[in-house]
Amino acid sequence: MDPHLLTTFVTVARHGSFSAAAAELGYTQSAISQQIAALEADLGLALLSRRPVEPTPAGRRLLEHAGPLLLRLRAARADVLRAAAVPRHRLRLAATPLAVNPVLALRLARARAEQPRLEVTLHTCGREEVGAMVAEGEADLGLADGIAAPSDPLRLPDAGPMTAAGVTEEELVVALDAGHPLAGRAALRLADLVDARWLQTPLCPLARLRDLMGDGFPVALDYQGDDVHTVVNLVAAGHGLTLLPASALPACGTAADRPVALGVPLAAPRLVHRVELLHGALPAGPAADLARALSG
Template identity: 70%
Template sequence: MDPRLLRTLISVARWESFSGAAEELGYTQSAVSQQIAALEAELGLPLLRRRPVRLTEAGARLLEHAGPLLLRIEAARADVRRAAAAPAHRLTIAASPLAVTPSVAGRLARARAAQPRLHVELKTAGRDGAATEVAAGRAELGLADGITAPSDPLRLPDTGPMTALGIAEEELVVALPPDHPLAGRSGLRLADLADAAWLQTSSCPLERLRQLVGDGFRHGLAYAGDDVHTVLNLVRAGHGLTLLPASVGEGVPLLGPRLVHRVELLHGALPGGPAAQVRDALAARPEAG
């Protein structure tokens, strides 16, 4: 299956328009139409209804596979290039918003001090985005964080061969408005808060809480950003509760169930050199925080 045709299908589905896809991809509208027709001929099924432009059931199923397939192809290219690349003195790290805990930041500082000529760029990506950036070769290392049971790995997208190593775990706190009746407690259990309104955030998705704990966790406000100060301001204003790593510093300790904030270091094949040395420094000694 031609990756170029899959990219065209994704673009048409996103725009719900052949002309919109043509403009995005730099093709003529007739070229887009021909590529979709070629894909439909290969599969022997209609993938799109034309007026208006909508995915058929078969098209929707193919679209579910298209993104992961293209990512795996991109990851394979990047993995081969990494294996043959000469060590460089530039390093890009893709990190999800709460992955750079004090412990991780300290280890990164020690790694940089040991390699003063190394230029490091740290860029923010979502948890899944950190894995995608590494798989696609746009970052040598990734740092992904999430809520999980102690020592349980994070659920990351399938991006092909990639090492994911837990490098930090810390306790969680429940962030509450200052005037909340439970704000003065020495500890809280999630079962006591299942009927409360909760923020929907990338760092504390409600579906993950329901998977780990059970039903409840009423939807409050959805925040699609990644700034922790905004999250805390929303909590203080009463838009909903959330869970945060204890190092953030505001909240009541979570007593049960036993959950932690986990950080994982992600990387593909790395040639010996600066990137591998930073990896070793970050992975050196898992510790709280």
């Protein structure tokens, strides 16, 4: 199966338009049509209906495979180029929004102090994008976070061959507003919170909690962004509970003029906020040195 034809198919399916795909890929609309026809002839199946332009059942099944296949091809290319690359002092670090905790921020500062020529660009994005950026060579290193049992690895999307190693683990707390009936507890169990009103956020997907505890965790507010400050403000104003690493909550004193979010330790089940460092093959040089520094 020709990867160029597969890329064209994915692009047409994403846009629902031959002309839009042609504009993105730099082909004529006729050339796009010919490429789709060639792919359909290779498989002996219709992959796209024409009016409207949308995947057929066979096309939908192919789309399930196409993304991972194309990613692995890009990852293979990046891995070969990375192995032969000249070490650079300008590095790109991809990280999920909660990954750069105070410990890792300090380790990064020490690494930069030890390597005066080192220039680091930090790019925050979702967990899947972190892995893809590292696999494709768009980032030299990645930091991904998530909820896990102590010492257990994160369940990261497969983005090709790369090393993933835990670099920090931190206590999780139940974030709630200061006026919540449970705010005075010394600790909370997740089993006692399945019927509470929760904030749905990519920082703490409720699907992960349901995997652990079964049904429950009703959504009080669905926030699709990943800004930690916004999540803390929503919790403080009573829009719902969430789980956060303890370091994500600001120090809370008295604040009569504004709502305050509090963190109550999670007693059971035993879970932690885990951060893992992702990277491909790292020849000796600044990237390898930074990886060691972030690993502590």
